[in-house]
Amino acid sequence: MARSIGAPAIGPADGARPAGIQTTLRVNGSVRRLELDPRATLLDTLRERLGLPGTKKGCDRGECGACTVHVNGRRINACMTLAVMHDGDEIVTIEGLARGEELHAVQAAFIEHDALQCGYCTAGQIMSAVACIGEGHAGSADEIREWMSGNLCRCSCYPQIVAAVQTAAQERT
Amino acid sequence: MSTVLERPGIGSPLDRRDGRVKVTGRADYTADVVVPDLKYGVFATSPVTKARIVELDTVAAQRAPGVRYVMTHRNAPRVPPLGPPAAIALLPLQNDRIRYEGQPIALIVADTLEDATYAAGLVSARFETAPARTEIAQGLANAVKVEEGYDEPDTRTGDPEAGLRASAVLVEHLYTIGYRHHNPMEPSATTAVWDGDRLTLYDATQYVYGVRGVVAQALDLPPENVRVVSHFLGGGFGSKGYVWPHQVLTALAAREAGCPVKLVLTRAQMYTSCGYQPETRHAVAIGADRDGTLRAITHDVVYANSAAEEFPEYAAAGTRSMYACPSIATTHRAVKVDLINPTAMRAPNEGMGNFALESALDELAYALNVDPLELRLRNYAGRDPLTGKPFSSKKLREAYALGAERFGWAARPCAPRSLREGDELIGYGMASALMTTYRMPSTARVEMAPDGTVTIATASHEIGTGVRTIMPQIAADVLGVDPSVVTIELGDTDLPEAAGTFGSATTVGVGSAVSTAATQLKERLIALAVADPHSPLHGLASTDVELIGGEVRSRTTGRAEPCAGVVARSGAAVRAEATWSPSNDEYAMFGFGAVFVEVRVDAELGLVRLRRCVGAYSAGRIVNPKTAASQMTGAMIWGIGQALLERSETDANVGRFVSKNLAGYLLPVNADVGELEAHFVDEFDPHASAIRARHR
Numbered sequence: 064m065a066r067s068i069g070a071p072a073i074g075p076a077d078g079a080r081p082a083g084i085q086t087t088l089r090v091n092g093s094v095r096r097l098e099l100d101p102r103a104t105l106l107d108t109l110r111e112r113l114g115l116p117g118t119k120k121g122c123d124r125g126e127c128g129a130c131t132v133h134v135n136g137r138r139i140n141a142c143m144t145l146a147v148m149h150d151g152d153e154i155v156t157i158e159g160l161a162r163g164e165e166l167h168a169v170q171a172a173f174i175e176h177d178a179l180q181c182g183y184c185t186a187g188q189i190m191s192a193v194a195c196i197g198e199g200h201a202g203s204a205d206e207i208r209e210w211m212s213g214n215l216c217r218c219s220c221y222p223q224i225v226a227a228v229q230t231a232a233q234e235r236t
Numbered sequence: 237m238s239t240v241l242e243r244p245g246i247g248s249p250l251d252r253r254d255g256r257v258k259v260t261g262r263a264d265y266t267a268d269v270v271v272p273d274l275k276y277g278v279f280a281t282s283p284v285t286k287a288r289i290v291e292l293d294t295v296a297a298q299r300a301p302g303v304r305y306v307m308t309h310r311n312a313p314r315v316p317p318l319g320p321p322a323a324i325a326l327l328p329l330q331n332d333r334i335r336y337e338g339q340p341i342a343l344i345v346a347d348t349l350e351d352a353t354y355a356a357g358l359v360s361a362r363f364e365t366a367p368a369r370t371e372i373a374q375g376l377a378n379a380v381k382v383e384e385g386y387d388e389p390d391t392r393t394g395d396p397e398a399g400l401r402a403s404a405v406l407v408e409h410l411y412t413i414g415y416r417h418h419n420p421m422e423p424s425a426t427t428a429v430w431d432g433d434r435l436t437l438y439d440a441t442q443y444v445y446g447v448r449g450v451v452a453q454a455l456d457l458p459p460e461n462v463r464v465v466s467h468f469l470g471g472g473f474g475s476k477g478y479v480w481p482h483q484v485l486t487a488l489a490a491r492e493a494g495c496p497v498k499l500v501l502t503r504a505q506m507y508t509s510c511g512y513q514p515e516t517r518h519a520v521a522i523g524a525d526r527d528g529t530l531r532a533i534t535h536d537v538v539y540a541n542s543a544a545e546e547f548p549e550y551a552a553a554g555t556r557s558m559y560a561c562p563s564i565a566t567t568h569r570a571v572k573v574d575l576i577n578p579t580a581m582r583a584p585n586e587g588m589g590n591f592a593l594e595s596a597l598d599e600l601a602y603a604l605n606v607d608p609l610e611l612r613l614r615n616y617a618g619r620d621p622l623t624g625k626p627f628s629s630k631k632l633r634e635a636y637a638l639g640a641e642r643f644g645w646a647a648r649p650c651a652p653r654s655l656r657e658g659d660e661l662i663g664y665g666m667a668s669a670l671m672t673t674y675r676m677p678s679t680a681r682v683e684m685a686p687d688g689t690v691t692i693a694t695a696s697h698e699i700g701t702g703v704r705t706i707m708p709q710i711a712a713d714v715l716g717v718d719p720s721v722v723t724i725e726l727g728d729t730d731l732p733e734a735a736g737t738f739g740s741a742t743t744v745g746v747g748s749a750v751s752t753a754a755t756q757l758k759e760r761l762i763a764l765a766v767a768d769p770h771s772p773l774h775g776l777a778s779t780d781v782e783l784i785g786g787e788v789r790s791r792t793t794g795r796a797e798p799c800a801g802v803v804a805r806s807g808a809a810v811r812a813e814a815t816w817s818p819s820n821d822e823y824a825m826f827g828f829g830a831v832f833v834e835v836r837v838d839a840e841l842g843l844v845r846l847r848r849c850v851g852a853y854s855a856g857r858i859v860n861p862k863t864a865a866s867q868m869t870g871a872m873i874w875g876i877g878q879a880l881l882e883r884s885e886t887d888a889n890v891g892r893f894v895s896k897n898l899a900g901y902l903l904p905v906n907a908d909v910g911e912l913e914a915h916f917v918d919e920f921d922p923h924a925s926a927i928r929a930r931h932r
């Protein structure tokens with residue numbers, strides 16, 4: 064039996080690289096003006112262009128939450144959006160959460176409750192947790208479990224993550 | 237003068253030492269490492285299984301913007317078969333053969349990730365395919381015995397057939413477990429940087445020295461020309477234990493392209509590039525007397541193995557040693573399938589077989605109308621039934637008692653289907669757990685600087701198990717210093733060689749090496765102090781001197797001085813390096829556990845949800861109860877995944893895994909997890925290691 068694969072790649076027919084697009088991103092409080100490849104995701108732009116590798120890639124297709132960042136105050140999966148769509152947007156990554164040496168309450172609670180092992184999902188968990196508390200979805204352990212279920216943790220720190228979010232949510236109120 | 241340490245080393249629930257860098261996003265995982273002039277590698281992979289490439293067109297890819305180099309089987313340098321610890325001997329891109337779907341057919345190197353990804357999509361190919369086999373059901377008649385490995389495929393004590401015939405009660409069942417994938421959140425990643433004929437590999441590996449050996453042999457380099465670095469690992473669970481093709485191919489591509497190359501596997505490629513847990517089938521027969529005394533057990537395993545390679549799986553290993561029984565037989569046979577080789581996955585071997593054994597034992601308990609826990613206690617093994625050896629230490633009886641008490645086992649309603657809440661039935665169950673203790677040699681160096689700080693150096697790995705935290709605790713314990721003054725350098729072949737971080741063997745092996753080196757350092761510090769006329773301890777017998785509270789101190793006279801002073805006057809850091817290897821084999825060594833669960837089962841749909849789980853473990857001495865508890869609750873959740881959620885379906889028609897992503901493959905998520913409790917029984921194992929630990 065013969066099987067073939069063809070050229071399913073999406074791009075200009077002439078094979079030229081798509082023209083760069085001038086984009087302004089406000090990342091962790093600083094303004095970054097960039098000429099961006101329109102194919103670049105926000106995640107790859109943060110990691111490969113802006114020197115912010117704290118945000119992680121686990122799946123690159125919106126299934127794991129490792130790439131969670133805040134855009135204009137909302138949590139989103141940075142792998143599921145193109146960077147050029149965020150001209151002028153306010154983006155916060157894990158690198159921008161602490162105030163100098165002073166950790167955000169959620170970061171401190173993660174250490175206290177040992178809500179991490181390998182730490183690879185942790186940036187996404189923490190960014191998601193900050194938003195989860197802000198959204199008012201941290202009222203009970205069950206509610207936290209539900210609203211934190213978009214963030215996978217293969218080390219399986221789930222009970223500690225729930226405890227950390229509860230602690231941080233209580234400190235906030 | 238107080239001789240009590242404010243913060244003792246071993247046994248303290250210290251916070252994870254790398255917690256801060258991890259919660260602030262500053263830990264450098266492999267794909268985060270930045271090197272100058274870095275280019276990006278992306279694989280184009282085969283969509284078919286068991287085939288020959290008859291046409292491969294890379295012209296468009298070659299011409300695509302930003303592309304520097306395209307490697308295929310036509311231009312790739314020839315590499316000899318890979319030696320251990322490579323997971324597979326035959327490297328892709330060496331000829332036109334396709335052995336498994338997902339096998340690389342081209343490696344693109346380009347300026348940006350977008351360029352490389354785009355160009356990989358431009359590779360086109362035609363294949364001549366042959367019928368493929370992906371399931372063991374397709375090849376049961378041709379199952380083979382894999383002789384080569386680290387254990388016996390078959391074992392036999394007593395006369396199992398006669399034992400089963402003579403039993404008053406017999407249960408026989410067939411259990412199957414599907415293919416499962418490790419799916420660490422961090423995909424495998426390699427960055428290769430050449431400097432002349434010296435290679436540095438930043439690699440997501442559980443075994444830096446293993447990668448060095450394989451890559452050096454493949455590329456015909458002296459091992460000392462290859463440096464492998466892995467500072468932080470985003471999980472591995474076995475998938476990064478052996479060495480896989482992408483690591484060697486990235487090194488090759490960087491050499492041929494003449495620039496540093498970073499290659500990160502996609503999630504889909506993680507399903508076809510670095511192993512999986514094979515599908516297994518367990519035929520279990522248990523014969524017992526009416527009072528529950530076991531007479532015979534047989535456990536026959538069939539598992540999937542790659543057609544081109546061999547991987548030994550010992551899924552029935554636990555059955556050999558779990559219960560007192562005069563006749564036990566186990567066998568393992570492999571069915572060849574057209575997939576990449578399987579590999580060890582948390583928990584290897586017993587992690588699969590215990591499910592079958594314990595399920596069958598439960599059937600026996602209900603057939604006899606004996607409490608499942610009571611049945612296990614009646615058949616408690618005082619010695620290893622396979623070898624007759626005494627256990628190095630075993631506190632499973634205490635674990636049963638502790639777990640049962642914390643769970644409230646005695647008070648539960650016993651009869652099946654007797655408890656209902658709305659549409660759901662509530663069920664209670666328990667099982668024993670057992671895992672072989674693996675002990676591997678490791679080397680560590682421990683040194684104290686003139687300022688009194690201590691540095692441990694060993695090429696172990698931080699995979700999330702807390703190596704950065706517990707090794708300082710072990711050294712601090714020996715040296716009588718606060719753990720906060722001890723740091724560790726790890727994950728680098730420039731450091732003394734350590735075993736790979738797998739098999740729950742790091743605390744035992746690396747921990748023993750750290751303890752041994754620290755003990756030698758302590759002796760050196762004491763010798764320096766008593767020989768030094770400037771020391772208040774000068775002239776004392778070294779047996780009278782101890783290290784405590786950061787000081788060298790005389791037990792009898794109370795004379796003391798800070799360790800730092802002794803080191804400073806010696807003119808340089810004082811160090812000791814030691815290798816620990818297991819020497820005694822007169823004991824059988826296992827970690828044990830007792831696990832109790834309460835589940836909700838939808839009466840109509842059969843949907844099972846875990847409500848709570850209590851585990852009590854006998855694992856030797858626990859260095860850090862906090863990080864250890866996280867590992868054990870993590871392990872319970874892996875149990876939820878194995879029992880209720882995870883399975884990689886294959887399609888025999890297309891010859892591949894069907895859902896190569898995290899949506900079709902169900903990993904446990906937060907909402908799947910109920911209340912979990914992990915407990916350890918108090919235990920010191922005098923034989924398994926230098927630090928009385930036995931596991932993890």
Ligand code: FES
Nearest residue numbers: 121123125128142
């Ligand atoms: S990497 Fe974005 S959701 Fe997984």
Ligand code: FES
Nearest residue numbers: 180181182216218
């Ligand atoms: S801490 Fe390892 S994946 Fe969550």
